Amino acid sequence: MLWFTNIDDLVAHRDRVARGRYGVIECASGEFRRLWFRPWPKLMSLPEVWPVRWKFHARGPQDRCLLYFNQPLGMDNFLALRYIVSSDGTSYATFRAALAALDQVAAIKRTDAIVCDAANLRLTDRLMARWGWSQHKPQRWHRNFIRRFYGEYPANCVIS
Numbered sequence: 001m002l003w004f005t006n007i008d009d010l011v012a013h014r015d016r017v018a019r020g021r022y023g024v025i026e027c028a029s030g031e032f033r034r035l036w037f038r039p040w041p042k043l044m045s046l047p048e049v050w051p052v053r054w055k056f057h058a059r060g061p062q063d064r065c066l067l068y069f070n071q072p073l074g075m076d077n078f079l080a081l082r083y084i085v086s087s088d089g090t091s092y093a094t095f096r097a098a099l100a101a102l103d104q105v106a107a108i109k110r111t112d113a114i115v116c117d118a119a120n121l122r123l124t125d126r127l128m129a130r131w132g133w134s135q136h137k138p139q140r141w142h143r144n145f146i147r148r149f150y151g152e153y154p155a156n157c158v159i160s
Helices: 014-019 092-109 125-130
Strands: 022-028 031-037 064-070 078-086 113-117 144-148
Touching: 014 092, 022 092, 031 092, 064 092, 078 092
Parallel strands: 078 113
Antiparallel strands: 022 031, 022 064, 064 078, 113 144
């Protein structure tokens, strides 16, 4: 059973990574810590459904980032970046390590693209373009972005 399996080395456990559909990537202090799989997809969170606007950071250790991703049923060639939760004091290096780990997961799964809905206005179009994301399917209340691979993955992704 793959649910709630902790993986601390993506390359050594590439067969498990390739099979998992819903997962959480945890990074702390600028480096990858672990990946664990969930039995269900991440669909929403409390800040999305609660109508009060607040500054939200996860409780727990400082400089920690959790990145939730889904591989939708029937769409084996795509990953959806559903949600990112950062603790208070999360560094840029930790955030980038989480995105690099997601790229690694995409390379292991031979994913064609990753899609996301950038709700945080601090993620500007210019910043997303710098990180390799392009605008996708414009909508009135959503800012959708896509990161396309189609067999060409970043240099930090090890594939054999």
